[in-house]
Amino acid sequence: MIRWLAALLMLGLAAPAWADEMRPVAIQFEQMSPDTWQLGWRQPIASAADDRHLSPLLPASCRITGAIARRVAPLAVTGNARVVCEGPVAGQSLGWPALVGQSEAILRVAPLDRPVQVYRLTHEEPRATIAAKPSATQVWRSYFALGVEHILAGWDHLLFVIALVLLVGRGWPVVKAATAFTLAHSLTLAAVTLGFAGLRQDVVEALIALSIVFLAVEIARGTRETLTRRLPWLVAFAFGLLHGFGFAGALREIGLPEGEVPAALVSFNLGVEAGQLLVICAVLALLGLLRRLRPKDEPLVLRLASYPVGIVGAYWLIDRLFA
Incomplete structure (x- = not known):
């Protein structure tokens, strides 16, 4: 005893x-026109050893155009970039390259004229497949799991x-x-x-x-x-x-x-x-x-x-x- x-x-x-202080990586992928998307992310910084030059893993048909705008603060790095995609992104994956241990990320995908999709990324599943028609239970599953984790951690x-x-x-x-x-x-x-x-x-x-x-x-x-x-x-x-x-x-x-x-x-x-x-x-x-x-x-x-x-x-x- x-x-x-x-x-x-x-x-x-x-x-x-x-x-x-729950500080997951936050990723926003918002469609601005049929072939143009705006990519934004916030990466929490826990120590001086953390890589401050990471960026989200894009779908295979997408590429960043122009320079990445980064802002480094004591506790986080934020980034923004313009992305051009050839054709639809449904069925392709988007994720974060360095989720280790208990770290996680919240990914929001906002297509034109369609509901926002929300995904929770983990070390075991660092990428999510963008759905053509999002499931109504996506938000419920992701935020329920976050609530359980928050009280236990x-x-x-x-x-x-x-x-x-x-x-x-x-x-x-x-x-x-x-x-x-x-x-x-x-x-x-x-x-x-x-x-x-x-x-x-x-x-x-x-x-x-x-x-x-x-x-x-x-x-x-x-x-x-x-x-x-x-x-x-x-x-x-x-x-x-x-x-x-x-x-x-x-x-x-x-x-x-x-x-x-x-x-x-x-x-x-x-x-x-x-x-x-x-x-x-x-x-x-x-x-x-x-x-x-x-x-x-x-x-x-x-x-x-x-x-x-x-x-x-x-x-x-x-x-x-x-x-």
């Missing part, structure tokens, strides 16, 4: 402090959900708290994405870290009666509104397909919920196993678990306040 807690602590400290949200389950601990109260958290961050995510609300991302990130520290303190208090233990769903709802701003920041980095904003928003949120349910079920299963094998040790184990949760949350809070 001590080794498990130590591993959780080291994993959290090693994780990126700005855990909401978004360390701060993940740790908050784990801490919430550890605090509440049992069946129906967990369901109510998780439902309140889901409803709250769904409302905020929609409001921010549609332009009805907004909050500075650095402030959001610091407050999310503070919410983790708050739950860790509540867990460490044991069974002492507090407002959080009496009304966990209310606390979950309040913090859910805050975490929704974080989800919105991630979705803003990913970008939304023009004309498909509602579908992308709903499918991303459903993906977040699916990932969240996986985490909740896993933690509840571990708690159930603990109660079955060592019921007397449950209070001690929960109190021990609160320390790595609190330390990681405090580390993120300090880092985000003074970075």
Whole structure:
């Protein structure tokens, strides 16, 4: 158990402090006339070793004409180019040349007088075949997968959900708290994405870290009666509104397909919920196993678990306040 807690602590400290920052490569391929397209891309830069001269892999019948306009910033490279294609591009592929590890790209293809196509590119599938008639489920599949990945790789949200389950601990109260958290961050995510609300991302990130520290303190208090233990769903709802701003920041980095904003928003949120349910079920299963094998040790184990949760949350809070 001590080794498990130590591993959780080291994993959290090693994780990126700005855990909401989903920064995939973004590629836009927009048709301007029957044979002319405008190509644009944004490549995040993680280190000085990253190649700043990459460009998308074009369909076989297409070529760049003129000079590529590149702008290099500290965290990203943006590029634009005019492309001429001989004949239709349907059935041909377009992609990115250097997707490694967990990196990914979002590709948008916007033909004249046809719906926008959205593809998610990964290391395993770095190219996508442009469809003559796009599937209605393209956006849903791509953004659902992004939502699942975000909650499972978004360390701060993940740790908050784990801490919430550890605090509440049992069946129906967990369901109510998780439902309140889901409803709250769904409302905020929609409001921010549609332009009805907004909050500075650095402030959001610091407050999310503070919410983790708050739950860790509540867990460490044991069974002492507090407002959080009496009304966990209310606390979950309040913090859910805050975490929704974080989800919105991630979705803003990913970008939304023009004309498909509602579908992308709903499918991303459903993906977040699916990932969240996986985490909740896993933690509840571990708690159930603990109660079955060592019921007397449950209070001690929960109190021990609160320390790595609190330390990681405090580390993120300090880092985000003074970075």
